[in-house]
Amino acid sequence: MPEKFVYPLVYRLFYTLGSLPFSLLLIFYIVQIFLTSQFDTLHIVFLLLGISLLLLLNRKFIKLYKNLPLEISVKDDRIIAVKYFLSSKSNEILFSEITGLSGGIFDGKISGMIMLIDEKQNRQMVISDRIKNFNVLLTAILSKVNKAVYDEAISKIGKLKKINSVPLKSK
Secondary structure (H helix, E strand, C coil), rough: CEEEECCHHHHHHHHCCHHHHHHHHHHHHHHHHHHHHHCHHHHHHHHHHHHHHHHHHHHHHHHHHHHHHEEEEEEEEEEEEEEECCCCEEEEEEEHHHEEEHHHHHHCCCCCCCCEEEECCCEEEEECCCCCCCHHHHHHHHHHHHHHHHHHHHHHHHHHHHHHCCCCCCC
C-alpha cells in the first residue's frame, strides 16, 4: 500500500485555481454592468444575479480549500492530511475517532468526494475520488474504522449496488 496519496497535477490545479477564471469573468461582467447600466430594473436584476453567482461560487471553493488536502498519508492508527491550499496546516484524525463517512459512494453516487467526519473534535476531511490510488485509500480507511462506522458505510455502498443493478425494461 502506498504511504502517501496525492492528486495528479491537473486535479491539483483545478482544486486550487478552479474558481479563478470564473471569478474573473463574473467580476468583469459585474463591473461592466455597473459602469454601463442605466440602473433600470433589468440591469439591477443582472447585477444582483452576477454578484450572487460570484458569492456562491467562491463560498463553495472556500469550503473546499479548507477541507481538501492535496496530500494524504495513512499510518497505522491515523490518517494525516497536509498541503492544504495556501495553508501550512496539518490535520490528523485517528481511525477510532471517525464517526461517519458521507458523500460520494456513501450517498448513492457512483463517484464524488467523500468526507471523513470526527464529531468528537468537530473536524472533517474531504477526499476526492480523483486522488491517485483512491480505491486503495478507501480500502485502508474502511478496514481501520470502527465496526459501527464500517457497517453503516457498507450498507450505504450496498444500496448503491442495488440501484445500479436494477435491470432495464426491454420493449
